[in-house]
Amino acid sequence: MTNVTTEAPTLRGVQADPEDLSSASRQTSVYVYEAPVRIWHWINAAAILTLMVTGYFIGSPLPTMGTGEAYDQFVFGYIRFVHFAAGMILTVGFFGRIYWAFVGNHHSRQLFYFPFWSGEYWREVLYEVRWYLFLAKEPKKYVGHNPLAQLAMFFFITLGVSFMIITGMALYAEGAGQGSIFDTLFGWVLGLVQNSQRLHTLHHLGMWWIVVFMVVHIYVAVREDIMSRQSIVSTMISGHRTFKDDRPD
Amino acid sequence: MSQIETFYEVMRRQGITRRSFMKYCSLTAAALGLGPAFVPKIAHAMATKPRTPVIWVHGLECTCCSESFIRSAHPLAKDVVLSMISLDYDDTLMAAAGFQAEAALMDTIEKYKGNYILAVEGNPPLNEDGMYCIVGGKPFVEQLKMAAEHAKAIISWGACASYGCVQAAAPNPTRATPVHKVILDKPIIKVPGCPPIAEVMTGVITYMLTFDKMPELDRQGRPKMFYSQRIHDKCYRRPHFDAGQFIEHWDDDNARKGYCLYKMGCKGPTTYNACSTVRWNEGTSFPIQSGHGCIGCSEDGFWDQGSFYNRLTNIKQFGIEENADRVGMTAAGVVGGAVAVHAAISALKRAQKKNQEKVEG
Numbered sequence: 001m002t003n004v005t006t007e008a009p010t011l012r013g014v015q016a017d018p019e020d021l022s023s024a025s026r027q028t029s030v031y032v033y034e035a036p037v038r039i040w041h042w043i044n045a046a047a048i049l050t051l052m053v054t055g056y057f058i059g060s061p062l063p064t065m066g067t068g069e070a071y072d073q074f075v076f077g078y079i080r081f082v083h084f085a086a087g088m089i090l091t092v093g094f095f096g097r098i099y100w101a102f103v104g105n106h107h108s109r110q111l112f113y114f115p116f117w118s119g120e121y122w123r124e125v126l127y128e129v130r131w132y133l134f135l136a137k138e139p140k141k142y143v144g145h146n147p148l149a150q151l152a153m154f155f156f157i158t159l160g161v162s163f164m165i166i167t168g169m170a171l172y173a174e175g176a177g178q179g180s181i182f183d184t185l186f187g188w189v190l191g192l193v194q195n196s197q198r199l200h201t202l203h204h205l206g207m208w209w210i211v212v213f214m215v216v217h218i219y220v221a222v223r224e225d226i227m228s229r230q231s232i233v234s235t236m237i238s239g240h241r242t243f244k245d246d247r248p249d
Numbered sequence: 250m251s252q253i254e255t256f257y258e259v260m261r262r263q264g265i266t267r268r269s270f271m272k273y274c275s276l277t278a279a280a281l282g283l284g285p286a287f288v289p290k291i292a293h294a295m296a297t298k299p300r301t302p303v304i305w306v307h308g309l310e311c312t313c314c315s316e317s318f319i320r321s322a323h324p325l326a327k328d329v330v331l332s333m334i335s336l337d338y339d340d341t342l343m344a345a346a347g348f349q350a351e352a353a354l355m356d357t358i359e360k361y362k363g364n365y366i367l368a369v370e371g372n373p374p375l376n377e378d379g380m381y382c383i384v385g386g387k388p389f390v391e392q393l394k395m396a397a398e399h400a401k402a403i404i405s406w407g408a409c410a411s412y413g414c415v416q417a418a419a420p421n422p423t424r425a426t427p428v429h430k431v432i433l434d435k436p437i438i439k440v441p442g443c444p445p446i447a448e449v450m451t452g453v454i455t456y457m458l459t460f461d462k463m464p465e466l467d468r469q470g471r472p473k474m475f476y477s478q479r480i481h482d483k484c485y486r487r488p489h490f491d492a493g494q495f496i497e498h499w500d501d502d503n504a505r506k507g508y509c510l511y512k513m514g515c516k517g518p519t520t521y522n523a524c525s526t527v528r529w530n531e532g533t534s535f536p537i538q539s540g541h542g543c544i545g546c547s548e549d550g551f552w553d554q555g556s557f558y559n560r561l562t563n564i565k566q567f568g569i570e571e572n573a574d575r576v577g578m579t580a581a582g583v584v585g586g587a588v589a590v591h592a593a594i595s596a597l598k599r600a601q602k603k604n605q606e607k608v609e610g
Contacts (some may be wrong), residue, residue: 208577
């Protein structure tokens, strides 16, 4: 980005002043999130939202509706059905995402690890923390996730969603019954936790773990979109990371 | 060991007719979920096999398992199994007491080494070298280890022996410990419940005597035939659960209509037992049928799962009377508040920076 062209802008018919034009001619974007990653992100978001709402109502049901015969309605049954269906979609999506980490670009692998042994990485994490504590004047530019975000994604999404899939499938296995495929694959979880009520509680706490992440994630994504030196929100829509300045660091 | 009587002989000696005996066999086959073809097999086994001796020991417990057991609904089951057991050792039910009783125990162990079944009701407390439970002048844990050494198999009766029950509830001052954590080298069948259902108890014993093997166990070591499904899976109020029709308060109109007790803290959805199918007291009723939620008495650590009347468990680690929702909402609230403050500061900083730029520019 050192050899900036100084040719006269050639864009026509655009409401733009000379500064805009010179900027538009210089800045480029990096393709970061490939289509499968973006599609997964939004399906995952929708599934998590659905699971939270239905899951909350499974733990604390709505007031009784309708006082007719039980066979006339299936309210709670449908809520549970939607929960299970969304859970299956989330699970399939998560496996699809793992697959894509193998075949996709290197950004698609960031979700599943963080460079624990790299001192440089932790220094950058510290820098990000300083930025969020208003101690650093300016954030750095990152093509993929920033180091702090990578850490959060790993613990809240990769580990969090894995935990929810495993405990969720174990709970589903209880209904599917012994000898079912779910019981064969996930029945050991109940064997480990011993008490189904305890397993329910763990699954429930897991939901709040992800709620906390969601609150921070949405806030930070919007904030960074406004205040950082790069695009954030639109990147998860178009896949392109654009930068607002030309400085290399 | 020709001197040991068969079951049939014991029964005949007690004045039970052949006809009654056959009835018992068919009832037992039905209780165990076996087809009619198994009736003659059970009858044959009972008539030809020398009975398996059972030693029944009592640790830290309330004797509710024994109380349940002697109320077995099969008219003959209690006579059969009870007479068999009292012949050997059960300090609560046997006629002998004191030194005679302890002598009977030693005799039985000597005589049937490696052949008897050890039924354990209650559990051994391990703190203070087991001094919290003394049987025959010695800590119960010693009697248990001695009796277990030559046992063919061990049955853990009830929540005490299986999981620890109330005496093992936090903070467990006596360190009451379930049998399977003390006896590590014997096959153990857990028959949890507080108490277990009488027919389940006699059913397990009858199965073992008839087929001369352990019933199939699940991952937690419970017989699959009685503990493979939750109360909830076979609950007659399940349609109200699926319809979203719940009792909201005790004695409300919904309670009179017999709606689901889920919101009243019923633990049926998380409890593995046969109450909703076998029921209690000759199949008369079970807790949910009488309008009260299941308290989950056959589950591990059921005393430590919060109130019997809350759907969501209280989590003591986060303070008294907190459940997952309150913990989570607090966390989300704190984070949400922090986000709002952070956003406000961010906006101010940004405005400040813009002003500065304007001044500088």
